[in-house]
Amino acid sequence: MLARLAGLNCEPIPTGDVMPARLLLLWDVDHTLIETAGVGAIVFAEAFERATGRPMSAGMAKAQGHTEPVLFAETLAMHGLPDDEGLFRRFAQAQAASYTSRIVELREQGRILPGVSRLLRDLDADPRIVQTVLTGNTRAAAAIKLGTFGLDQYLDLRIGAYGDDDAHRPLLVDIARRRAEHKYQTQFRRDDTVVIGDTPRDVHAAHAAGVRAVAVASGIGSAGDLAAAGASIVLESLEGVEGVNLVDGLLSPRS
Template sequence: MSRLVLWNVDYTLLDAGRVMRAAYAEAFEKVTGEPLVYLTSFEGRTDSEMFFEFCARNDTDAEPDAATLERFLTELEGAFVRREDELRDKGRAMDGAQAALGAVAAMPDTVQTVVSGSTRATATAKLRAFGLDPYLDLSVGGFGSVNYPKSSLIQSIRLHAAGEGARAYTERETVFITNAFADVRAAIIGGAVPVGVLTGSATEGRLREAGVTEVLKDLTDAHAVTRAIHQVTAV
């Protein structure tokens, strides 16, 4: 059976929150001329979605249109690149992340990539910093470089990940592994089966209430990760 395994990046595979907060603040002030005083939750959000909420919560005079968003994303990438050296000091890969990715990569007929709220360049830099990128086909990933919700990114990956002319991955063949409550809804709308990981703020009960049937405590048991994937894709 062919499988498409999608991973959320932040707080599922790694934690770069301290570095990202500084990069958001720098980029926001450069684009709007105002300090970023009020943040918003990162979990399950794209950088595009967060920018518009930043503008609303911080009462800025900047016009939150497509052109301003593009400038923000460009400045954000630059701000993050300037902080890449800080990642290993202030960030970390989640326990077991590398072994879990390796185990999934070894599954037959499986394509493995990410659905990230960050832009392609930022997400790639984060994964590369902790040696996670070799296990992933980032050429078919979904990123916050475009102003679409994660559900649309998931749907697009399903349609195109198998290559030109190949059939789309079905919902039963597609898995989205995430810690974020909002991502569970994105998975269901986008046509993927969600698998929950308790590495964020969402409780097991809340994830199950949203529609998750398989919940992992963390990624330290690589066999449990592959077993969960087998369970939710079993016909």
């Protein structure tokens, strides 16, 4: 099951939104844009039990930048259970249903991280930018989380890349690039593509795909850890970050 899952959620993207975009920004979701404050862990446990018929008694594998299929597979292994694609599909469906039933709880307990709403709004208004997500979440889970906090209005989720597109995070970069190029009828070179996340895994995925990484120390990774991983830009948080300054910095000639 941890082999390619590219057959899932790959419906054709409509063309026609031609624009003079110059940068493709690929945002991580959890601990970069939002926090679920424990609701995500509850949902995972509920979905695990519904999919497997067994409670998650041995706990959950550490997330820390894993895609959902990898996290689920590692959690299955902790419980001595076999792994297969059909089981993950059942888990993903149960997870989406559980998030849907807990939207009020998610909104009340979770939060948008500081500076995110303003920055995404500013970037959405910049014609040089196309922004979407590159996340280990499934497409359904990401849409529910971002929609709950109203961030989906700033992100083109149709062209995003998700854990149920491929279990291997670096391969998600080209999935998003191809979708963006098809929809917007413009080429996004690797140097024009930027992964923005909060873990060294996000940075490593960007490098493996040959694109740039901006890292935000809003998760468990410190600014030092993210710099050591090789991020082009490291930010302590997104609070106070001006969209125009971020874009100008990314568009400036590289030394």
